[in-house]
Amino acid sequence: MPMDVAAAVKLRPAAMIAKPVWLDSAFEDPDAVLDLVRRSAPYPLSARVHKKDDNGDDVPFFRIFWAHTRQVRVPGAEPFFHNERFTAAARESFSAAVIEPSAIMINLSCPTVGGPPHRDLPYFRGCEKFPFWMLQNMGYSNLFHDWAIPIASTLSWFYQGEAGEFEYWPDGPDAPSRTVDAPMWNVGVVSDNEYMWHRVGPVGAAGARLQPGAIKRECRLHAVGGDGWEIHDEGRVLPYRGDQVRLSILWKAYAFRDQAAADEYHNRTNDLDHAMVQAIFENDLRARGVQFVHSADPVRDPDWKAVLQKTYPPGFVA
Secondary structure, three states: OOOOOOHHHOOOOOOOOOOOEEEOOOOOOHHHHHHHHHHOOOEEEHHHHOOOOOOOOOOOEEEEEEEEOOEEOOOOOHHHHOOHHHHHHHHHHHOOOEEEEEEEEEEEEOOEOOOOOEOOOOOEOOOOOOOHHHHHHHHHHOOOHHHEOOEEEEEEEEEOOOEOOEEEOOOOOOOOOEEEOOOEEEEEEEEOOOOOOEEEOOEOOHHHOEOOOOOOOOOEEEEEOOOEEEEEEOOEEEEEOHHHOEEEEEEEEEEEOOHHHHHHHHOOOOOOOHHHHHHHHHHHHHHHOOOOOOOOOOOOOHHHHHHHHHHOOOOOOO
């Protein structure tokens, strides 16, 4: 099986290729966006959506996809998924001629602790159905750049409460960070979030923040009244005002430098599969002197998963 990609057909280099582009007005009709956000409730935890390990430390960060893998899932989301403002900013940020929207997701955070610096879940050729944890390890391992797909990420926000800043490192983790502070309303930024470190700070007043583990995996966030919200958690109801809940909207799009690059991706001739990914990991583990047992089922084997997670942690801690 091929274990590399010819330089001529690589879709991106192994470094950040875009600088952030600011959007002073993310959506033409923000009221319509907010209306659909409320009509899309209730929301599950992001950890449940991505089937993350349930370690009893969930935080109140809720998510749904309005569109995913280019398929619109929520009626009424089409004009927001095909947002010309996002497309134009992605072209500018990535110097890309071809922009293909791939996903739009709604994120709602109730008062809680801040998150660690991270890079977004990467996109690799042929890996659309790989589990969350494996894609995460593939990204942090830095072994799969040859198969990486350039992805423009646009984050936009609607939040007028306390704290909840967005911190990011556009010049790399060794350089000073920048922040976008509340209030932030119908503004956004497009950047290379698969390669740019970023995080969300604590949300809400310090005394109101739920600590990790204060809610259960199956809880839901419901819209109530004109702009209120409630967490329903095993018979317990936690109410919040509208200004206590931080809304961010994350839009993803393939950003190809030209039509030839888009065609190279779509011809599927340089896709990864599970066997190739396992072989690449195994070669690197041997080079590192890490002990492991070859797995007959690398997608579901907990021992194999544990080896990868221990060997390829995120790395950067601010």
